[in-house]
Amino acid sequence: MFASCCTNHCGSRKMTSTCCREKFVEGTWQDFWGVRFKWSSNHLTPEQLEPLIYSYDKAATDAVDRLHEIASPQDTKPSSTDEDTEEAVKTNGEKKRRWDMYGLMQEYASKDEAIRKLWDEIHMIPEWVDWDQIERGQKIFFRYGGPAISTLTFLSLLGGMGSSRTVETLDRTGGFDVKVVRRRLLETTQHTLNVHRDLKSIQPGGDGFVDSVRVRLLHSAIRRRILQMASQRPGYYDISKYGIPINDLDSIGTINTFSATVIWIGLPRQGIYMYRQEILDYLALWRYIAHLMGTPHDWMATPESARSTMESLVVSEIRPSKASANLANNIITGLERRPPTYASREFMCAQAYWLNGRDLAASLEIERPSAYYSALVFGQCLFFATLSYINRSFSWLDERNINIVRKIFYTLLLEDKSKGGLGYVSRFSFKYIPAFDKMSTERGVATAESGFGLRRPGIERTALLSLVSFLVLAGVCSWYAYKMLNWVFGYLL
Structure with a gap:
């Protein structure tokens, strides 16, 4: 495949671009990791995207620097990652809140220039924001809730580990260690649900708004930490090779996986296609979220530019490494047999193959699923697609759903x-701390148990029931068609 030519044999961004430059001709068809599209003037080559790995969110960086100067050393001291709440325990048994960058920013917004600049930026409503459209965009996520969550988990997140350059940052934080990855994903889910909950939640002061800003501050804190460590120990992180940690291209890629990837890859691979108005509304919502998170967002102004950017990122960024495979496998290991889905490892591997395609899933060293589990995923897709199309066809049923x-x-x-829920409200504290004694995240040990997913109520039983129902219906229809044809031919003859 063309994807293999450009990703497996070209070790760097520049080499990738040189290797494949002759292929990037307007009007030619491209095929990368199962994503097939026609190259246009709207697409960007890896060389054109490269400057973005050296630019980053300066406003948040300056504000976080000032917050560290204002806060006491004790307040900013890293906390244990083993805690499952947002509170730290003092030696006398009392509970002390973790250092809250957002709260401190709120307190000093009127007192410090750098902090005020960021505060004003996040509260500035861009002229292109239409709150009615934003609200419609929020509803789309819950309209396609099941397939959307599957996409975000197994395509956007797990498949996103195929970006080896971005993984260099994730690998150093330890947030995808098999012992904590599930909690880490649930915290991300909190942010995802809150930005979609309702209009009040995404407007200034709402939970989704605050979560977005907290994540932005967290990203700046991680960037600050890694750059400090790189300056202390040359070789810890290669800026010339990987770019600034959590740079503009990383941020664009993240927003892309929550928006364009869902629209044009995740849902279609489950048999679901959005209306054009839905696409416009969903992109508008995530463009506003990108604004809150300090991410360049002009590429989201139209569906055409958003899709071409998504496709350009597939070309430029997906080059799996060993670390990519480790983190991708830790996601599956951390979720297997856990509530609320109680999904088996085999079933999740089948979802990874279905949504990412065989080439990318294999490159991430995901075990190849059997035909049975692939059939179960097909049954799940039938279930999701049927409910989605029925519910959206009737306004009253859509709202109820x-x-x-x-x-x-x-x-x-x-x-x-x-x-199986998170059980607490995350404030996105700096819990997963890069350290010199932990240069990478190890792959956890899988504990697969065949057939586990069918022993408890969960997604696999639902998928099996859907598949069986489809087969029975197909069989009945085939039998009636056969009888009808026999009658017709008998009558004619």
Whole structure:
């Protein structure tokens, strides 16, 4: 495949561009990792994207520097990553809140120039924001709740580990260690659900708004830490090779995986296609989130530019490494047999292959699934697609479904710890700290148990029921068609 030519044999961004430059001719068809598209003047080559790995969110960086100067050393001291709450325990048994960068920023917004600049930026509403459209965009996530969550987990996140350059930062934080990865994903889910919850949540002061800003501050703190360590020990992180940690291209890639990738890869691979108005609304929502998070977002102004950017990123960024495979496998290991889905490793591997394609999944060293588990994923897609098309066809049913899915997601994924939820409200503290004694994240040991997913109520039972129902229906229809044809031919003859 062309993807293999450009990703496996070209070790650097410049080499990739040189190797494939002759292929990037307007009007020619390209095929990278199963994403097939026609190259246009809107697409960007790896060489054109490269400057973005050296630019970053300066406003948040300056504000975080000032916050560290203002806060006491004790406040900014890293906390243990083993805690499952947002509080740290003092030696006398009392609980002390972690250092809250957002709270400190709020306190000093009127007192410090650098902090005020960031505060004003996040509260400035761009002229292109239409709150009615933003609200419609929020509802889209819950309209396609099941397939959207599957996309974000197994394509956007797991498949996103194929970006070896971005993984160099993730690998150093330890946030994808098999012992903590599930909690790390649930915290990300909190942010995802809150930005989609309702209009009030994404507007200034709302939970989704605050979560977005907290994540932005966290990214700046991680960048600051890694750059400090790189200056202390040359060779710890190669800026010339990987770029500034959490740079503009990384940030664009992240927003892309939550928006364009869902629209044009994740949902279609599950048999679901959005209306054009839905695409416009969903992009508008995530463009505003990109604004809050300090990410360049002009590429999201139209569906055409958003899609071409997504395709350009597939060409430029997806080059899996050993570290990519380790983190991708840790995601599956950390989630296997855990509530609320109780999915087996085999079933999740099948989802990874279905959504990412055989080449990328194999490059991430995901075990190849059997035909049975691939069939189960097909059954899940049938279930998701059927519900999605039926619900969106009737406005009253659509609203009812959106409200039900929203409630279920918040209960199972965030609020009720006994059912697998996070169990606390994350403030996105700096918990996963890069350190010299931990240069990379090891791959966890898989504990696969064949057939586990069918022993408890969960997604695999639903997928199997959907598959069986489809086969029965197909069989009945085939039998009636056969009988009808026999009658017709018998009558004619």
